[in-house]
Amino acid sequence: MTPPAAAPAFLNTHGWDGAQILPLAGDASFRRYFRVVRGGTTGVLMDAPPQHEDSRPFLQVADHLHALGFAAPRVIARDLAEGLILLEDFGDDRMAEVIAADPARETPIYTAAVDLLRDLHRHPAGDLPPYDMTVYQREAGLFPEWYMPAVGLDVPAGYDAAWAEALAPIAGDRGVTVLRDYHAENIMLLRNGSLGLLDFQDALAGHPAYDLVSLLQDARRDVPPALEAAMLAHYGPVDGAAYALLGAQRNTKILGIFTRLWKRDGKPRYLSFQPRVWDYLERDLAHPALAPVKAWFDAAVPAEKRAVFWEGFQA
Known part of the structure; x- marks a missing residue:
């Protein structure tokens, strides 16, 4: 540094x-x-x-x-x-560390973070590029590009087609500003009581469920399922199929990105997050809207190459 x-x-x-x-x-x-x-x-x-x-x-x-x-x-x-x-300078009170120091604040801080999204989603997205099928597919493609060879697997046909079929119902949604990396390490608690936003340079115009997934299926910290459910109800109503679709797409992308950070960029610390991301992905894939994608994963990625592969893994 x-x-x-x-x-x-x-x-x-x-x-x-x-x-x-x-x-x-x-x-x-x-x-x-x-x-x-x-x-x-x-x-x-x-x-x-x-x-x-x-x-x-x-x-x-x-x-x-x-x-x-x-x-x-x-x-x-x-x-x-x-x-x-x-x-x-937004100071040092980052959401993740504040909650770690005082777990009793977890629910109110997450409630404030969901309120911010609810307020943001009341406004048009403005002049931002679309979060469309091309972007979804490019991001999902990081999994076969980086993850599959890293765990010694070939890439069978049908991956892009499975995602295209699953994502088709939501790929044209450009309704809101999607910050794309909205989670506890990118949200600051400011002195005036509001929340400060960081790491938003990749924002696109897309579906409102995406940033909810980013916040509530956080790759870097455990979000209790009960809290996730309570926050979705607080935002409400949330399209359950869209939430699962975007959760699966995001978590698949993250598995590829964290593997790339290890293999290409020499940053192995991100591997410790892989089991958590796999847990989210398995839950998302169970939704009926993900049937074609789940079928591909079931055929292409055996259980021993999923979360269990990364438990205790040392690069």
Whole structure:
């Protein structure tokens, strides 16, 4: 987490001369984050190397969310040629850690997160690309591309066709802003009591059930089934078939992405999440709407290559 070479000059140009640059976080992409401290003022420096990351969608979606009254980090300064953006600092009270420290707050915080989605879904999606069949299929394709060879399996025919059949009823839905990575590690509890949003640069226009799945079938932490059911009822009504379809599609994608992070990017820590993701996927595949996809999985991926394969796995 060495700061980018261009960071001091960038900060000097924008009135943050002499600021400390402290490691804050990295994520599953090439982006890195640093806390910038100057006197009693702090900001967050996002380092998104332009050869790997296009920061323009982040700025566009931030503007969209601000216009709707939601808390995305305010942009203080930017230099897209260097891939540097200085952002408002939302502090350290991330949803996941706050709940871990005080489990009694789990239900009220999840209720607030569902309320935010309910409010967001009252607004049109705006000028965002569609979450359509092309995107669904491209994402689902990460499973045969990365997971199957990693566990020593061939890829039988029929995968794309099974997803096309299952997803057809919802693939044209462009009704709401889909943040796409809305979960407990990307939601901040702000001092004013509202929720701050992070990691929304991949937002698309799609189905309202997707971000509910992202929140309630969280790859990184256990969400008790009773809490999941209560939050779906709180949002209500939710199309159960759409929720299962998008849960299956998302969890299949995640299994591929986490395998890729291990194999290609040298980030094996994500493998520890695979059993949880498999548990979600197995539950989603049990819905009748997933019948063609379940049939493919049953034929192509034996039980010993699913969740059990990753228990105690060491890369």
